Amino acid sequence: MIGVKKIAHATYETPDLDQQIEYYTDILGLTLVSREKDAAYLASTLDHHSVVLRKGEHGKCVRLGFQIGPDDDLDAFEKQTAAHGIKTQRKKDPEPSVSDMVTFDDPKGTVMEVFKRGEFSHRKFPTKGIVPHKLGHVAFFVKDPKKTTDFYCNVLGFRVSDWMGDFFSFLRCGTDHHTINLMRDEHDRHFHTAFELRDWGHMLTACDTLSLNGYKLLWGPGRHGIGHNLFTYHRAPNGLITELFAQLDQMNEALGYFEPRPWHRDHPQRPKVWTPDPSASNYWGIMPTDEMHK
Template sequence: MIKVNRIVYAAFETPDLEGQIDHYTKIMGLTLVERDGDAAYLSASADHHTVVLRKGSDARCNALGFQLPPGTDLGDYDKQIQAHGLATERRSDAQPNIKDALIFADSKGTKIETFVEAEAANVGFQAAGISPNKLGHVAYNCTDVQGDVKFYCDVLGFKVSDWMGDFFAFLRCGPDHHTINLVQGAKTKMHHIAFELRDWSHIRDACDWLAKDRIPLVWGPVRHGIGHNISTYHRNADGQIIELFCELDRVNEELEIYEPRRTHQEFPQKGKVWDDIQLAANMWGTPPPDGFLD
């Protein structure tokens, strides 16, 4: 089975293109590498783009970009995806740096844009703004969490790292504990996008950057039980939640155990269903605000 290798970018539609560009450049510290009409491409450092913004009537995340392993034959991958009964589209120059891509929809309607090769931007890290290491993961509310988990595992090759009860799944496509989160909700929509920071001091400095623009935290700082990362959450210009995190668990795939950390509850720590919801959500105790998972 050909599996996706890593998440590269998230693409958004926004009614406030300038406001979103402003947030992602001045606050988040991404670099605007290209502007094409009503589309903007922003990079965290190496990849040509980490976030794509397009002018639209609604604020939503409508596509995710995943890279396939080097040497993958995109035609073979196309056949693999079609074998699941999915309609695919082979597109040339789908993105400014991607010459050949295979595009299809996941079980909840989000476009999945897959590719093998992409030209790097090599812009490096901004000196100003939060300037994250990389895009870490994207979380979605969905109406059929079990069905969507099955899709990501069976079609894209993800593995389940942990479950919070039976309503919140954490999935990975590489050594990071999670790349996609799926949580049961009343309707399908992106819940948050998450960026990795260097360490706890970077989290502190990020909060100071947010404070300069009078952007309050929605929740945090917290230490999640699942994944054991330290995180904060705030809203961007479209009201979408952005998570900033560090110290996320990494998985030894051969042994299927997590690299040991002092914050673990078990040694070795392995994937499981967490029944202690409060511990799973925040080891430091403060629960999420009312309606946070809606």
């Protein structure tokens, strides 16, 4: 099957576009690359954009963009998707830098935008704000994590990296341990959006940047058990949670285990079902505040 290879961007509805643009540029250090009346495109990497903001009533993740490989055929991907009984749409020149796109809904109603990267941005990295490497993953609360996990695996080609019990899945589409996470809840909604930082030192300056600008951490710093990444979480002005992480597990597909790290407790560290134990959430012991689930 043709599977997606990388998350390219995520699109959010947000009530105050200017305030959210200021957060992404001045605090996170993304670059505003294009501004339309009710939309803004922000970039962190070689991709033209990593985040799209559109005016809306509430903070909400509404679309996810995924790239297929340079040698993959978008027509064949569309046929493969339609063969699952999924209604697809084809869009030509739907957004800056994307010439051809297949779209369809996932089970919770988030629009999947699948395309082939035609060109790279050659932008210089900014020098103000946190400046993450990239958009790393987007996590959602979903009513039925098993059903949604099956959809991401069967339709988009994701692989399961880990489960916590039967209620929280971690799915990869490349070497990163997870690009999509799905946690059971009563309502389908965004949980957090995560950007990758360089290392522990970068996390320290990121926390100081957040603090100096009035952003308090909701949880962290800590080290997750599942994925083993260093993490901190804070809330963006539109009410959605942002995670900043580093040292996420990297899968060696040929060998079937994650690259060895000193903090692993399994040798080798393979995909598995984790017991819902506090250390699966944070090896360092501090549990999330109630704020994390609001």
